[in-house]
Amino acid sequence: MEQPLFSSVDLLQHQQALRQCTLCPQMIRPVITGEPVLSPVMSIGQAPGIHEAKVMRPFGWTAGKTLFKWFAGIGLDEDMFRQRVYMSAICRCFPGKQPQGGDRVPSSEEVANCSRWLMAEMRLLRPQLVILIGKLAISQFMDAKKLDAVVGRCHRTLIEGREVDLLPLPHPSGLSTWPRMEPGKTLLQDALQALAAHPAWISLLDTESR
Numbered sequence: 001m002e003q004p005l006f007s008s009v010d011l012l013q014h015q016q017a018l019r020q021c022t023l024c025p026q027m028i029r030p031v032i033t034g035e036p037v038l039s040p041v042m043s044i045g046q047a048p049g050i051h052e053a054k055v056m057r058p059f060g061w062t063a064g065k066t067l068f069k070w071f072a073g074i075g076l077d078e079d080m081f082r083q084r085v086y087m088s089a090i091c092r093c094f095p096g097k098q099p100q101g102g103d104r105v106p107s108s109e110e111v112a113n114c115s116r117w118l119m120a121e122m123r124l125l126r127p128q129l130v131i132l133i134g135k136l137a138i139s140q141f142m143d144a145k146k147l148d149a150v151v152g153r154c155h156r157t158l159i160e161g162r163e164v165d166l167l168p169l170p171h172p173s174g175l176s177t178w179p180r181m182e183p184g185k186t187l188l189q190d191a192l193q194a195l196a197a198h199p200a201w202i203s204l205l206d207t208e209s210r
Contacts, residue, residue: 011036011124014117018092023113027093027106034058034087040200041084042121043131044140046171047091047106058087059172066172067133070188074196075205084204088121090114090136102175105136115140122160129154129200130164134171141166148183152190154198167195 019031032048034057051061059067068078076084091114095104106114132138135147141157144150147170154165169191170179178184195201 008036008038011038011121014120014124018117021092021114021117024091024093024110026096027091027110028096029093030056031092032056032058032089032094033092034085035082037083037086038125039084039086040125040128040203041131042086042088042125042127042129043133044118044137045087045089045133046136047089047103048094049103050094050097053094057082058089062174063172066174070169070172070192074192074201080204085131086121086125086127088118090118090140092117111136111140119160126162127164127200129195129198130159130166131195132166132168134169134173138168142168144168147178148187151184152187153194165198165200167191167198 015033015036018033021031022029030053032052034043045058048058049061049063052058054060058064064078068081071081072078091106091110095106095110098104130141132141138144138147138150141159142150142155147168150168151170154167156163156165158164170176170184170188172179179188
């Protein structure tokens with residue numbers, strides 16, 4: 001397995017700088033980051049929800065319970081996942097609520113502002129596998145209009161000049177019915193099986209070397 005060119009100190013310094021970011025005035029701080037773990041696997045979500053600031057962790061509330069149930073079914077419970085996978089996001093601050101309800105979708109400018117941090121993490125970690133969680137994350141890396149077209153398998157692409165496998169997943173929000181209805185229900189299971197079979201994921205299950 002290819003190893004990162006940088007150290008955990010580099011990653012800690014990156015996160016310290018990230019937490020000071022104030023580029024997006026409409027975003028509601030604090031900046032939420034995952035553990036500074038050097039890993040061959042990275043997950044990318046959309047943005048923190050309103051409750052994540054209470055626990056200062058990505059997917060630290062209701063949607064996270066569903067997400068980590070998925071991962072527990074293929075070998076990593078929540079604690080192990082947080083300790084062994086670098087958890088990133090398209091945006092790291094809470095976007096706020098929409099007037100009609102629900103979380104505001106980050107603007108293209110906000111996504112562009114935060115992409116500098118995400119691309120820096122790509123260079124630091126050199127991941128072999130990137131788990132894309134939800135439509136916003138998927139759309140930043142893949143040209144796909146519908147989840148049906150991409151969920152269920154890995155997709156190889158070039159990021160920062162390197163081949164990387166992308167594994168799209170639906171968002172685990174309780175507001176989304178897609179993972180609970182066909183074809184989404186079957187495609188989600190296909191995606192989790194593809195994830196379970198990926199060498200980078202399998203390497204995380206090797207507890208003897210940890």
